[in-house]
Amino acid sequence: xxxxxxxxxxxxxxxxxxxxxxxxxxxxxxxxxxxxxxxxxxxxxxxxxxxxxxxxxxxxxxxxxxxxxxxxxxxxxxxxxxxxxxxxxxxxxxxxxxxxxxxxxxx
Amino acid sequence: xxxxxxxxxxxxxxxxxxxxxxxxxxxxxxxxxxxxxxxxxxxxxxxxxxxxxxxxxxxxxxxxxxxxxxxxxxxxxxxxxxxxxxxxxxxxxxxxxxxxxxxxxxxxxxxxxxxxxxxxxxxxxxxxxxxxxxxxxxxxxxxxxxxxxxxxxxxxxxxxxxxxxxxxxxxxxxxxxxxxxxxxxxxxxxxxxxxxxxxxxxxxxxxxxxxxxxxxxxxxxxxxxxxxxxxxxxxxxxxxxxxxxxxxxxxxxxxxxxxxxxxxxxxxxxxxxxxxxxxxxxxxxxxxxxxxxxxxxxxxxxxxxxxxxxxxxxxxxxxxxxxxxxxxxxxxxxxxxxxxxxxxxxxxxxxxxxxxxxxxxxxxxxxxxxxxxxxxxxxxxxxxxxxxxxxxxxxxxxxxxxxxxxxxxxxxxxxxxxxxxxxxxxxxxxxxxxxxxxxxxxxxxxxxxxxxxxxxxxxxxxxxxxxxxxxxxxxxxxxxxxxx
Numbered sequence: 149x150x151x152x153x154x155x156x157x158x159x160x161x162x163x164x165x166x167x168x169x170x171x172x173x174x175x176x177x178x179x180x181x182x183x184x185x186x187x188x189x190x191x192x193x194x195x196x197x198x199x200x201x202x203x204x205x206x207x208x209x210x211x212x213x214x215x216x217x218x219x220x221x222x223x224x225x226x227x228x229x230x231x232x233x234x235x236x237x238x239x240x241x242x243x244x245x246x247x248x249x250x251x252x253x254x255x
Numbered sequence: 256x257x258x259x260x261x262x263x264x265x266x267x268x269x270x271x272x273x274x275x276x277x278x279x280x281x282x283x284x285x286x287x288x289x290x291x292x293x294x295x296x297x298x299x300x301x302x303x304x305x306x307x308x309x310x311x312x313x314x315x316x317x318x319x320x321x322x323x324x325x326x327x328x329x330x331x332x333x334x335x336x337x338x339x340x341x342x343x344x345x346x347x348x349x350x351x352x353x354x355x356x357x358x359x360x361x362x363x364x365x366x367x368x369x370x371x372x373x374x375x376x377x378x379x380x381x382x383x384x385x386x387x388x389x390x391x392x393x394x395x396x397x398x399x400x401x402x403x404x405x406x407x408x409x410x411x412x413x414x415x416x417x418x419x420x421x422x423x424x425x426x427x428x429x430x431x432x433x434x435x436x437x438x439x440x441x442x443x444x445x446x447x448x449x450x451x452x453x454x455x456x457x458x459x460x461x462x463x464x465x466x467x468x469x470x471x472x473x474x475x476x477x478x479x480x481x482x483x484x485x486x487x488x489x490x491x492x493x494x495x496x497x498x499x500x501x502x503x504x505x506x507x508x509x510x511x512x513x514x515x516x517x518x519x520x521x522x523x524x525x526x527x528x529x530x531x532x533x534x535x536x537x538x539x540x541x542x543x544x545x546x547x548x549x550x551x552x553x554x555x556x557x558x559x560x561x562x563x564x565x566x567x568x569x570x571x572x573x574x575x576x577x578x579x580x581x582x583x584x585x586x587x588x589x590x591x592x593x594x595x596x597x598x599x600x601x602x603x604x605x606x607x608x609x610x611x612x613x614x615x616x617x618x619x620x621x622x623x624x625x626x627x628x629x630x631x632x633x634x635x636x637x638x639x640x641x642x643x644x645x646x647x648x649x650x651x652x653x654x655x656x657x658x659x660x661x662x663x664x665x666x667x668x669x670x671x672x673x674x675x676x677x678x679x680x681x682x683x684x685x686x687x688x689x690x691x692x693x694x695x696x697x698x699x700x701x702x703x704x705x706x707x708x709x710x711x712x713x714x715x716x717x718x719x720x721x722x723x724x725x726x727x728x729x730x731x732x733x734x735x736x737x738x739x
Contacts, residue, residue, distance in 0.1 A: 157447055157466075164440050171433055180429060187436030194443035202450035211452055212443075215394050219439060222401045226432055229408050233425050236415045246429075249422045252493040254547075 156197035164190035177234050177244045181227060188223045192216040268332065277327035277337025279318040280345050284382045287311020288375055295371040308356060308374050312349045312381070319345040323738065333453060335389045343591055343738060344388035344516045347598050351509035352381040354599075357716035358606035359501035361613055365416055373413060376406035377505065384509050388516035392453040393442045393474075396517055400438070400481075403513060404431045407506060411498040423497025430490050434480035441473030454521065462524060471524050478521075481514035484570050485540040488563045492547070495559035500609035500619075503555060507562050507605055508598040515569055519590055522577050533574040534672045540567030541679040548686045554608050555619050557686060558601070561645055564683060565597055571676055572660050575667035582666060588739050589659035595734075596644065596652030596727050603720030604641040607634065610713040614706035621690065626699025631708050635694040637717050644724045646687035647680050652727030 163186055170183030199212025234244055241248045270278075290307035294300040319342040327337035356377060363370060379402060386399030408431060412424025446452055448467035449460045462471055480487040495503045525533075544564025551557035569590060576586035611618035611634075618624075628635040644651035657680060664673045699705070708714075727734060 153447065157444075160440075160443070164436075167436065177425070177429075181432070184432045184436050187433075188439060191436070191439035191443040194440065194447055198443065198447035198450065201447060209450065211394075212446055215397075215442075215446070215452065218394060218398060222397070222435075225401065225405055226435070229405050230428055230432065233408065233412055233421070233428050236412060236421050237425055240418050240421060249425060251419050251422050252426070252497045254492075 153197050153201040157194055160190040160193040160197065163187075163193065175246050177237070177246055180246065181230050181234070185223060185227065188219055192219050195219070271330075273327045273337075274330045276318075276325075277322060277330040277335065280315040280322070280342075280349075281382060281385050283311050283314040283318060284378055284385065287315075288378045288382070291371065291375050291378065295375075304371055304374060308378065309353075311378065312353050315381075315385075316346055316349045319343075319349070329391055329455075333455065334392050334395045335386075336391050337389060340519075340587055340591065341385075341389035341516070343595075344512060345385050347512050347595055348381050348384040348388070348509050351384075351505060351512065351598050351602060352377055354508070354602040354606060354716050354720065355501050355505035357712045358504055358602075358609045359499075360712035361710055362499065362501050362609050363414070366414060369413075373410065376410050379406045380410070380505065380509065384513035387513045390517060390520075391455065393445075394452055397435075397438065397442070399513075401435065403510065404435070407431075407502070407510065410502045410505070411494060413502060414499050419497040420499060423494045426490055426497075427494045430480060434477040437473045437480070438477035441470040441475075441477065444470030444473065446470075457524060462526075468526065471526075474521075475525060478514060478518050479536075482511060482518060482569070483540075483563055483566050485536050485543055485563075485567070488540060488543060488566070491563050492551075492556045492559035495562065496553060496556045500555065500605060500612055503559075504602050504605040504609065507558070507601045511562065511566065512594045512598060515566075515573075515590060515594060518573055519576065519587055522573050525577055527577065530574055530578045533570060533577065534669060537567045537570035537574060538672060538675050538679070540564065540570060541676060542567075545679050545683045545686075548683070551686070552621050553619055554621055554624075554690070555605070557621070557690075558604055558608075558645075561683065561686070562601060564679070565593075565601075565645075568657065568660055568676060568680070569593060571664050571669070571672065574672075575664045575669060578667040578669065580663050580667045582663075585659075585663050585666070588735070589656075589663045591739055592659050592727070592731070592735070593656030596656040596724065599720045599723040599727070600641050600644040600651075600653055603637065603717055603724065604645065606713065606716055606720070607638050607641070610634075610710055610717070611706045613710060613713075614704070618706060621693055623700065623703065624690065624694050625697040626694075627706075628695035630699060630705040634706070634708055634717075637721050638694065639691045640721055640724060642687040642690050644728070646684040648684075650725070650728045652724045654728060655731045656727075 167183045167186035195212040195216045199208045202209040294303035322342040383402030390396035408428040414420040483491045548560035572590045644653035647657040
């Protein structure tokens with residue numbers, strides 16, 4: 149007995165919402181980065197669910213699986229650049245809070 | 256790529272000559288990236304980096320011109336289209352990269368040792384833009400989007416000794432990563448609903464289930480983030496102000512063009528009922544951009560708001576293409592012409608700020624331009640031409656861009672929206688003319704030295720921009736016949 153696709157999509161939807169909520173509500177840049185990762189992983193889960201749902205003759209459809217692999221790679225790239233930016237901020241401000249980003253804006 | 260993997264036998268399909276011809280511009284840029292990297296690590300080859308940069312972009316433009324003459328259709332097993340539109344977009348991206356590069360010469364001071372990274376990241380971004388504009392499936396587009404964005408995050412933060420630059424990089428990164436998340440989840444939902452990620456497949460199956468409509472909505476919001484349309488425009492003035500100015504040149508022109516290129520391609524995914532919301536968003540974007548710019552004292556910030564307003568105008572073309580212009584190809588043509596004019600105008604305007612900044616940081620303030628007309632008439636003249644073109648003054652490229660946009664919206668029966676759009680463009684003249692007045696009619700600030708006008712690379716770039724802005728304004732027929 150396998151898990152129905154709807155359940156997987158609903159689970160992914162919940163994960164995605166947690167990610168969005170975390171991104172919008174938390175002030176710590178590292179936690180915000182983790183929330184983005186959660187959003188990307190929700191997308192991955194959905195891609196894999198779709199890949200299984202659209203299987204032909206017992207073979208899962210490759211598009212979804214390949215897309216998920218690309219997303220994993222890109223997520224790693226984004227995280228590395230993001231963390232580098234956070235370090236650049238920490239060197240200047242000794243904080244990783246998003247509230248310290250207050251130099252720019254309409255005075 | 257996908258078709259290749261889907262073959263049950265999984266055999267490798269050799270590249271056809273169309274693949275080589277259509278992919279040649281991207282191969283040139285890739286070769287440029289590799290050669291520039293090699294030139295940096297091999298002893299004694301350091302100056303070769305500049306040659307690699309310029310040669311790869313020039314070669315890419317030549318190959319794009321070849322595609323313009325003989326479009327290759329859909330290549331790489333249906334994942335990329337090398338048609339006239341994507342070739343034209345490609346030429347614009349190359350020019351955007353080239354102009355940003357020219358303006359970045361002599362701009363950086365403490366960052367001089369890292370200029371190789373700067374150039375290489377810029378080439379990566381150009382490659383990502385080309386991939387985005389030609390993408391025929393959502394995976395290709397996503398890879399292009401990230402190839403464009405990730406280097407730009409680091410470029411925005413390139414002057415990392417300055418807090419403003421770090422902040423701009425982080426802000427751009429946070430919103431870019433969030434937008435990527437939205438885009439991916441939207442794509443994933445569409446994939447679950449339809450079982451395809453290729454644009455041709457999506458056009459065939461259509462998107463009528465609520466799941467796929469939710470997916471389209473998420474994907475569209477991600478694209479709206481990138482093109483900076485209301486209500487996703489708030490980051491633009493901050494990021495444009497904080498980034499190093501040559502990077503702003505690149506962001507304002509290339510990134511915007513790439514995102515709009517893809518938006519024009521996927522607009523068929525949106526349901527017809529979205530046209531009303533799109534036109535409201537377009538007008539709101541123009542209003543926020545133009546009214547916000549009116550009160551700015553910082554030139555980079557003012558041009559940032561003006562770039563938001565221009566995104567609103569372009570969204571009008573997207574809307575008219577969704578509603579259906581009776582002349583089928585006209586919206587795309589209008590978008591291309593508008594963007595071509597905007598690339599040269601905005602690159603020139605931001606670039607001149609970069610050039611002036613070389614004589615002191617205070618030259619980003621409007622006040623510092625007082626008396627520039629009498630002290631440096633050539634610089635002031637060029638900047639005036641750019642301002643007039645941004646405002647859509649006749650005999651400049653910006654005028655014909657606006658003209659084609661509004662004739663297209665009128666043909667699509669969007670009369671009220673067009674009238675509002677034209678009125679808001681008139682409001683915009685208020686702040687563009689203010690810059691011109693400050694330069695020509697007010698006396699110089701006491702004790703402030705005139706900016707240095709001798710910067711060969713930047714002067715050349717400014718000349719190029721002036722030439723194209725005027726050429727697009729005086730001979731639109733010639734360009735339309737040959738290129739669009």
